[in-house]
Amino acid sequence: MLNFTVGPVMSSESVRAIGAEQVPYFRTAEFSELMFENEALMKKFAKASDDSRVVFITGSSSAGMETAIMNTLTPNDKAIVVNGGSFGQRFVELLQLHEIPFTEIKLEPGKALKPEHLAGLDGQGYTTFLVNKHETSTGVHYDIDMISDFCKRNDLFLIVDSVSTFLTDPFDMKKLGVDIMITGSQKALACPPGISVLVLSPRALARVESTKCKCQYLDLQIALKNAERGQTPWTPAVGILRQINVRLKEIDANGGVEAEIARTAELANYFREQIKDLPFEIISESLSNAVTPLHPTTASAYDIFLKIKDEYGMWICPNGGNMKDTVFRVGHIGALTKADYDKLIAAFKDLQSKGII
Numbered sequence: 510m511l512n513f514t515v516g517p518v519m520s521s522e523s524v525r526a527i528g529a530e531q532v533p534y535f536r537t538a539e540f541s542e543l544m545f546e547n548e549a550l551m552k553k554f555a556k557a558s559d560d561s562r563v564v565f566i567t568g569s570s571s572a573g574m575e576t577a578i579m580n581t582l583t584p585n586d587k588a589i590v591v592n593g594g595s596f597g598q599r600f601v602e603l604l605q606l607h608e609i610p611f612t613e614i615k616l617e618p619g620k621a622l623k624p625e626h627l628a629g630l631d632g633q634g635y636t637t638f639l640v641n642k643h644e645t646s647t648g649v650h651y652d653i654d655m656i657s658d659f660c661k662r663n664d665l666f667l668i669v670d671s672v673s674t675f676l677t678d679p680f681d682m683k684k685l686g687v688d689i690m691i692t693g694s695q696k697a698l699a700c701p702p703g704i705s706v707l708v709l710s711p712r713a714l715a716r717v718e719s720t721k722c723k724c725q726y727l728d729l730q731i732a733l734k735n736a737e738r739g740q741t742p743w744t745p746a747v748g749i750l751r752q753i754n755v756r757l758k759e760i761d762a763n764g765g766v767e768a769e770i771a772r773t774a775e776l777a778n779y780f781r782e783q784i785k786d787l788p789f790e791i792i793s794e795s796l797s798n799a800v801t802p803l804h805p806t807t808a809s810a811y812d813i814f815l816k817i818k819d820e821y822g823m824w825i826c827p828n829g830g831n832m833k834d835t836v837f838r839v840g841h842i843g844a845l846t847k848a849d850y851d852k853l854i855a856a857f858k859d860l861q862s863k864g865i866i
C-alpha cells in the first residue's frame with residue numbers, strides 16, 4: 510500500500526533490506542563504529558556545533574520529549590511553551606507531570622505564532638522555551654527565526670521538537686541557538702518506529718550534568734557516558750539503528766540534507782499544485798514541506814480516509830479528536846515519488862467524478 514501519512518512512512522529498498530537480516534550482537538567495535546557514524550551524520554544534518562553530542566533512545570519521539578524535560582529542567586525553571594495542537598499539548602502535560610512552572614501560548618488550530626504572542630514575555634524571568642517546530646497535527650510550521658531571536662534576547666534554554674521537519678525544512682541548530690533538537694526514526698528518517706534522537710548543545714550537556722534525572726532508563730548522564738564508546742546503556746533497537754545508518758549515508762551520498770529538503774519541497778509543491786481543482790482547503794497559515802493539512806468542503810475527512818484506504822489501497826493521514834471529520838493530512842516524507850502522487854490525485858478525482866467528494 511502506498512503510504513502518504515506522517516509516520517511510519519515508506520522506507521527505501523536498502524533500509525527495508527536491513528529489516529530482513531538477522532539482528533547482530535551489538536557490544537562490538539563494529540557496532541560502536543556505526544553509532545559514531547550515526548552521531549556524526551546527525552550533527553552534520555542538524556548543523557550542530559562540533560562540541561554537541563547525540564543520544565539515541567529506544568522509544569518513539571514522545572520518549573525523546575520526556576527525556577529532554579526530565580534531564581534538563583527542574584521546578585526552578587520557568588518555561589514558555591507553544592501549544593497549537595496535540596504535540597504542543599503533549600509538552601504542556603509533560604511540564605505539568607514533572608512540575609516545571611510554565612506559561613502556555615495557546616493557538617487556535619491552523620494559526621501561526623506571531624510577534625504579538627511573544628510581546629509581553631520579554632524580561633519576565635523565563636528560563637526556557639519549548640516548541641514543536643512543526644505542529645504536525647494541524648500542519649502549522651512556526652517561525653523558528655523569530656523564536657530564536659526571542660530566546661537569544663532573553664537568554665532562554667531552547668528545546669525544539671523537530672520530529673516531523675528534520676530533513677524536510679531548513680534547520681541550523683548552531684545558528685538558531687537551539688539547545689536540544691528532538692527527532693524520531695519513523696518520520697523523515699523513513700525507518701521503522703522505535704528510536705528517538707536527541708542532539709544536545711554544550712549548554713544542554715552542562716544542564717544534563719547538573720540535573721538529577723528521576724528515571725534510570727532515560728537518564729542522559731548514563732546514556733552520554735556510554736555514548737563515549739559508541740554504545741547505549743541498555744539493549745537498543747539494534748536493527749533500527751542499522752537502518753538509520755543506511756538512510757543517513759544514503760542522504761549524504763545523494764547531496765546531503767539540502768538535497769533531501771529540496772526533494773521533499775518538490776513533492777509537496779507538486780501535490781499542492783495538483784489539488785487546486787479539488788474541493789479541499791489548506792487549513793494552515795504556515796506550511797512546512799512535510800505535510801499538507803486539508804479540510805474537505807464537501808465530505809467527511811474520515812470517510813475520505815476510509816475510502817482511500819479500503820477502495821484505492823493507499824493511506825492518507827486521518828486527524829483525531831474534534832478534527833476527525835473536518836481534516837485529513839497528506840504527507841510528503843518517506844520514499845515517495847511524483848508518480849505515487851499521481852495515483853493519489855487520480856483516486857481523489859475518481860471520488861469526485863462519483864459525487865462522493
Ligand SMILES: *Cc1c(COP(=O)(O)O)cnc(C)c1O
Pocket residue numbers: 516569570571572596641643644645670671672673693696
Ligand atoms: C510524530 C511526532 C512526535 C512523536 O510521536 P511518537 O508517536 O512518539 O513518535 C512528536 N512531535 C511531533 C511534532 C511529531 O510529529
